[in-house]
Amino acid sequence: MNDRSLFRLAGAAAMLGGAMRVATAFVPWAPGVAWLEAVAFAIDVLLLFGLMGVYLAHRAVLGWAGLAAFVLAVIGIASIVGPDAAVFGIDTYLAGVHAISVGLAVLGLVMLSARVETIAAIFWLASLGVGLAGGFIGQGAAGFLIGGILFAL
Structure with a gap:
């Protein structure tokens, strides 16, 4: 597959x-509701691949x-894919959201300084x-x- 297609x-x-x-x-979140978990899984996977492309x-x-x-943002997204859990007393969803937010904010600063994808960078900084x-x-x-919402835009 060539870069353009990817x-x-x-x-x-x-x-x-x-x-x-x-x-x-x-949509109000209700843990354990199969269709909500499936939609959240799909969103996280799609955003993970989208971030890789950026x-x-x-x-x-x-x-x-x-x-x-x-890498920090990818680790954050990867940690929230699937059902939420506490591992070793750590809320993986909360830790993942923090990693995503900080990773994307730093990536946004780097992108702004490189003058690439400036709109996405501004939204990621605004999200944090x-x-x-x-x-x-x-x-x-x-x-x-x-x-x-700002993160997703």
Whole structure:
């Protein structure tokens, strides 16, 4: 497969995963509901492949900082794929969301400095900022909701 085809598939995965993430942001979460778990799994996998496409398309200009941020974000997404669990007393979903947020924010800064995918970079930075602000003012759920939508855009 050539790069162009790979990047198109990754772009399609990112757009579909992002659209699904926005659409499901308003669906109340209920753990153990099979269809919700399946949709969440699909979203996470699509976003994982989409992120891979973004990184691979610009890897030459993102440097070591971009690679480190990408790896952190991928670890975060990979940790939330599938049913949520606590491993060794650690909430893997919460840890994964933090890893994704920090990884994408750092990747966003690197992308802005490299002048690539600036809109995505701005949304990723805004996602972290809104999430943190929501928690800071006691509106964590609203920060998570809006931050999640910004992340998906």
